[in-house]
Amino acid sequence: MTTIAPPAVRKPEATTAGGGRSGSVSWMALPALLMFLAFGVIPLLGVLALSFATWDGIGEIRFTGLDSWKAELKDPDLLHSIWVTFEIMALSWLVQTPLSIMLGVFIASHKRYRGVLAVLYFIPLLLSAAAISITYKALLDPNFGLGSGLGIEALNQDWLGDSTLAMGVLVFVVSWQFIPFHSLIYQGGVRQIPASLYEASQIDGAGRVRQFFSITLPQLKYTIITSSTLMVVGSLTFFDLIYVLTAGGPGDSTRALALEMYQTGFQANLMGPASVIAVILVVVGLILAQLLRRLGGRGDESQLEGM
Amino acid sequence: MTIPSPRPTRRSSTEITVNNRNISRRNFLGLTAGAAGAAALSACGSSGPSDKAGTGTGAAATGTASYWSLSGPPGEAIRKAAIERFNAANPSTKISPLFFQNDAYKQKIKTALGAGEGPTMIWGWGGGGLKSYVEANQVEDLTDWFSQNAAVKDKIFPGAFGAATVGGKIYAMPIETVQPIVLFYNKKVFEKVGVEPPKTWDDIMALVPKFNAKKIAPFSLGGQSRWTNMMWLELLLDRSAGPEVFNKVFAGEKDAWSDPAVLDMLTKIQDLIKADGFVKGFSSITADSNADQALLYTGKAAMMVHGSWSYGIQQAQGGNFVKDGGLGFQNFPAVTGGKGDPSNQVGNPGQYLSISSKATPEAKDIAKKFFSTTLLDNDEINGWIKSGGVPIIKGSDAQLSSSPDAEYLKFIYDLSSNAKVFAQSWDQALSPTAADTLLDNIAKLFQLQVTPQQWVDNMNGVIGK
Numbered sequence: 088m089t090t091i092a093p094p095a096v097r098k099p100e101a102t103t104a105g106g107g108r109s110g111s112v113s114w115m116a117l118p119a120l121l122m123f124l125a126f127g128v129i130p131l132l133g134v135l136a137l138s139f140a141t142w143d144g145i146g147e148i149r150f151t152g153l154d155s156w157k158a159e160l161k162d163p164d165l166l167h168s169i170w171v172t173f174e175i176m177a178l179s180w181l182v183q184t185p186l187s188i189m190l191g192v193f194i195a196s197h198k199r200y201r202g203v204l205a206v207l208y209f210i211p212l213l214l215s216a217a218a219i220s221i222t223y224k225a226l227l228d229p230n231f232g233l234g235s236g237l238g239i240e241a242l243n244q245d246w247l248g249d250s251t252l253a254m255g256v257l258v259f260v261v262s263w264q265f266i267p268f269h270s271l272i273y274q275g276g277v278r279q280i281p282a283s284l285y286e287a288s289q290i291d292g293a294g295r296v297r298q299f300f301s302i303t304l305p306q307l308k309y310t311i312i313t314s315s316t317l318m319v320v321g322s323l324t325f326f327d328l329i330y331v332l333t334a335g336g337p338g339d340s341t342r343a344l345a346l347e348m349y350q351t352g353f354q355a356n357l358m359g360p361a362s363v364i365a366v367i368l369v370v371v372g373l374i375l376a377q378l379l380r381r382l383g384g385r386g387d388e389s390q391l392e393g394m
Numbered sequence: 395m396t397i398p399s400p401r402p403t404r405r406s407s408t409e410i411t412v413n414n415r416n417i418s419r420r421n422f423l424g425l426t427a428g429a430a431g432a433a434a435l436s437a438c439g440s441s442g443p444s445d446k447a448g449t450g451t452g453a454a455a456t457g458t459a460s461y462w463s464l465s466g467p468p469g470e471a472i473r474k475a476a477i478e479r480f481n482a483a484n485p486s487t488k489i490s491p492l493f494f495q496n497d498a499y500k501q502k503i504k505t506a507l508g509a510g511e512g513p514t515m516i517w518g519w520g521g522g523g524l525k526s527y528v529e530a531n532q533v534e535d536l537t538d539w540f541s542q543n544a545a546v547k548d549k550i551f552p553g554a555f556g557a558a559t560v561g562g563k564i565y566a567m568p569i570e571t572v573q574p575i576v577l578f579y580n581k582k583v584f585e586k587v588g589v590e591p592p593k594t595w596d597d598i599m600a601l602v603p604k605f606n607a608k609k610i611a612p613f614s615l616g617g618q619s620r621w622t623n624m625m626w627l628e629l630l631l632d633r634s635a636g637p638e639v640f641n642k643v644f645a646g647e648k649d650a651w652s653d654p655a656v657l658d659m660l661t662k663i664q665d666l667i668k669a670d671g672f673v674k675g676f677s678s679i680t681a682d683s684n685a686d687q688a689l690l691y692t693g694k695a696a697m698m699v700h701g702s703w704s705y706g707i708q709q710a711q712g713g714n715f716v717k718d719g720g721l722g723f724q725n726f727p728a729v730t731g732g733k734g735d736p737s738n739q740v741g742n743p744g745q746y747l748s749i750s751s752k753a754t755p756e757a758k759d760i761a762k763k764f765f766s767t768t769l770l771d772n773d774e775i776n777g778w779i780k781s782g783g784v785p786i787i788k789g790s791d792a793q794l795s796s797s798p799d800a801e802y803l804k805f806i807y808d809l810s811s812n813a814k815v816f817a818q819s820w821d822q823a824l825s826p827t828a829a830d831t832l833l834d835n836i837a838k839l840f841q842l843q844v845t846p847q848q849w850v851d852n853m854n855g856v857i858g859k
Binding site for chain 2: 143144145146147224227228229230231245246247248250253333334336337338339340350351353354355356357
């Protein structure tokens with residue numbers, strides 16, 4: 088989901104048996120750091136350099152200073168795609184978070200049938216975004232889709248051809264795909280909450296609803312921040328799903344930043360302005376991630392004070 | 395999202411790393427054509443020195459030329475057959491092909507050329523895309539070769555060379571088929587409603603309410619693909635004002651879109667959209683999935699403006715629709731009082747094959763031999779005719795009558811050979827930058843998100859870019 092996530096790293100072969108006796112283990116970060124430098128930082132610097140250049144993808148790269156920045160920042164399409172991106176981000180957060188928390192709490196309890204349900208809920212996560220998009224596109228086809236197949240007139244909307252409906256469908260499909268993932272995170276979070284908290288509150292006479300709001304939710308604070316960071320930063324880079332489902336359409340109603348970047352770079356052959364968008368994406372992503380971290384407060388405060 | 399990395403056992407880790415690199419390089423080369431392409435690559439891998447043939451420009455590739463083109467029926471099989479014939483006839487040299495999906499190809503070829511990894515023979519659409527290769531010095535100037543080989547040039551429709559020419563020089567050989575855009579209709583639907591196919595634009599507007607009253611969409615349209623919408627604009631502008639208006643745009647004249655005929659044409663299109671002339675939900679239908687074709691042969695839509703290749707799709711997917719004579723076809727109607735000659739055509743005047751300027755002299759010679767022999771032979775012509783296409787080769791109409799689709803092929807041949815002007819599709823003629831803005835604004839126009847005047851202003855902004 089995130090463009091700058093460090094890729095998986097293979098562990099270096101252990102040279103000495105029984106390593107780890109020495110005090111410092113900072114060398115352990117080295118392989119990851121090297122990979123991150125090679126595949127994260129260096130391309131990023133390349134993009135930054137390209138944003139000050141003019142290049143059509145096959146010719147010569149000419150450095151033209153701020154030309155691309157000026158052209159791109161003046162382009163009304165940029166503002167529009169930023170707006171679309173934040174719309175998708177906000178809507179999908181609002182849909183996903185409550186549902187994921189509820190599902191997470193539900194499947195966290197240790198009952199057998201819930202295990203089966205948890206597996207079922209997990210299925211959408213196993214499918215690729217492209218496959219999901221193609222399937223939904225076929226189901227929602229206004230002429231050959233679900234509506235005409237089942238003969239239900241109400242389902243025969245112009246789902247992907249109407250600006251508002253298309254945005255709704257997009258948020259729905261995103262949520263459908265990622266709620267299982269976030270439920271899983273919340274499930275883990277809920278299982279970490281000490282049972283003694285619930286036992287104590289039970290003695291105090293708290294009901295299930297009161298327990299949920301007074302214990303579960305506050306205890307899930309960091310889980311919520313983690314999951315929200317993933318959602319927010321992830322939705323900045325939504326590409327495959329939108330590209331296959333609506334291709335940014337109808338018109339430019341669902342053309343988010345990542346899609347705008349792709350079109351500018353690879354269809355209009357304007358690598359300079361496309362790199363500008365890429366830089367903006369990275370900066371916005373970093374700012375948002377940092378803001379969400381701040382929301383979490385100081386890292387040293389304990390959630391189990393007085394236990 | 396991440397490339398799955400195999401978990402090597404310690405001992406074999408180096409080997410697997412090497413394999414890994416091969417796999418990712420193949421991914422980069424986009425070996426999506428699957429088994430066929432892989433077989434081709436492994437075949438040339440086994441022949442020793444031509445190991446690098448897949449990347450084509452390699453200096454090590456003596457006696458080998460590479461060829462990249464589009465996958466999918468019917469073209470892929472015919473292209474592959476041509477290369478096999480050439481390889482069989484010329485055992486000392488070898489052409490190794492790779493096939494890609496249409497949209498993927500457009501990206502791959504650009505990336506590969508930019509990285510100096512392009513093939514010897516570059517398949518393309520001519521026009522603006524070819525121009526950008528020429529400006530980057532990526533393709534060979536073939537002007538001299540064509541004057542030395544006048545026999546080759548004389549065999550090909552002269553109209554096809556327009557899109558192969560940049561700055562007065564020829565940079566590509568026109569190949570394969572001519573594909574005008576025509577009006578298809580469902581005869582059964584017309585019979586049921588009791589109306590006649592349109593002769594003029596006014597007829598079209600008069601037919602729209604009649605079909606809508608019977609709950610049949612007047613026109614099918616795969617609007618999400620955008621170039622489908624563009625075909626309407628191209629034809630309507632040509633019929634009402636002739637080819638001059640777009641020629642001015644193509645020449646990069648300032649404010650060339652401001653011609654009143656353009657505003658009039660855009661207004662006509664939006665009137666048709668407002669009158670529900672196009673099928674409900676057209677803006678979410680893609681042409682790639684052929685859902686627009688399905689609307690026509692299932693009778694959910696009465697008419698469709700589409701490229702001549704649509705015939706083959708209807709035939710393959712529409713059951714007995716074409717065989718039973720359900721598919722009607724005619725020239726795009728005239729506009730009453732319009733200045734354009736209704737015999738003019740728009741579409742693909744041909745496909746194009748260029749030679750990479752970075753290829754070795756040996757590879758270039760192989761390519762030129764391929765151009766002057768196999769690509770003009772009878773098997774090539776028959777292959778395209780069998781697929782329902784009209785080869786861009788003069789006199790091929792003599793062979794058309796033997797085809798079961800003779801009526802349609804004759805229609806396309808006459809349409810193409812009688813056209814006073816055969817204009818190239820706008821998005822192919824313009825530079826990729828201008829074409830992207832064009833398609834973007836066309837989508838917004840069909841969505842009624844921009845007015846005709848805004849459309850003109852937006853498009854004037856990218857003239858000459």
